[in-house]
Amino acid sequence: MYKLNSMNSVVIPAIEASDIPYGKFKILFINVFTILYKAATLSPRKLGMDLKTINKALETSCCNTLLSHLHIIFVSLLILAKFIFGYVGLAANILALFPILAEEFADLLVPSIYTQFVENIIFTIIEVIVGGLTVRYCMPCKISLFTIFLAKNIIQISVGIAALNMYTDLHQSLMYHIEETDSDIETDQKEFFLRKESFI
Numbered sequence: 001m002y003k004l005n006s007m008n009s010v011v012i013p014a015i016e017a018s019d020i021p022y023g024k025f026k027i028l029f030i031n032v033f034t035i036l037y038k039a040a041t042l043s044p045r046k047l048g049m050d051l052k053t054i055n056k057a058l059e060t061s062c063c064n065t066l067l068s069h070l071h072i073i074f075v076s077l078l079i080l081a082k083f084i085f086g087y088v089g090l091a092a093n094i095l096a097l098f099p100i101l102a103e104e105f106a107d108l109l110v111p112s113i114y115t116q117f118v119e120n121i122i123f124t125i126i127e128v129i130v131g132g133l134t135v136r137y138c139m140p141c142k143i144s145l146f147t148i149f150l151a152k153n154i155i156q157i158s159v160g161i162a163a164l165n166m167y168t169d170l171h172q173s174l175m176y177h178i179e180e181t182d183s184d185i186e187t188d189q190k191e192f193f194l195r196k197e198s199f200i
Contacts, residue, residue, distance in 0.1 A: 027166050028100050031093055031112075038090040047083050051076055061138040068138070075130060082123050089115040096167070099174060106174035113167050120160025124153050 058072045092111035099105045128150060135146040 023166075023170075024100065024103075027170060028097075030163055030166070031096055031100060035090060035093045035097075038086055038093070042083065042086045042090065047079070051079060054079065058134070058138060071134070071138075075134070078123075078126065078130065082119070085115070085119060085123070089119050092116075100170070103174060106171050109167055109171040109174070113164065113171065116160060116164050116167065120164070121157055124157050124160070128153050 054075060055072055058068070058075065089112075092115040095108045096112040099108045131146055131149055135142050139145075
């Protein structure tokens with residue numbers, strides 16, 4: 001499809017969604033969706049409510065021992081660390097927009113790759129372990145709830161690995177493109193130097 005520019009009567013090709021490569025569109029959609037989701041869910045008020053709810057649930061379920069208090073503190077610190085790291089991931093996803101759109105600056109994808117690995121894999125595995133220990137020692141009657149929690153985290157890890165592979169593939173392709181461009185420049189410089197020497 002084409003658009004007609006009324007100023008100078010020049011036909012300009014219209015940019016459509018079909019003009020964007022599918023792989024680039026997919027990773028761009030994932031990145032933008034992640035930014036919007038984090039911007040909507042990262043709320044200090046929600047963090048405070050979650051901490052109060054979890055602390056209250058653990059205090060009523062666990063025994064009043066030093067180990068149980070340490071467990072509650074560890075869970076609270078884990079939630080707080082995940083919340084803070086969410087902002088780091090948000091900033092990394094915003095940075096990742098530049099190499100995705102411009103197909104340059106491959107190094108700007110590295111923060112997003114690391115933060116995704118920590119958020120979607122490391123934190124999720126820790127949550128599963130902590131959740132299993134909590135159910136085992138504090139809430140033995142909540143095994144069915146833990147099963148749902150485990151299934152949800154397995155799906156999250158699978159989706160996180162798939163997204164991580166997409167980002168690493170894009171990073172490698174951009175790095176290969178940069179190396180190829182540098183080698184072409186070096187080849188052109190050598191050819192220019194040889195031609196110059198032949199004229200001399």
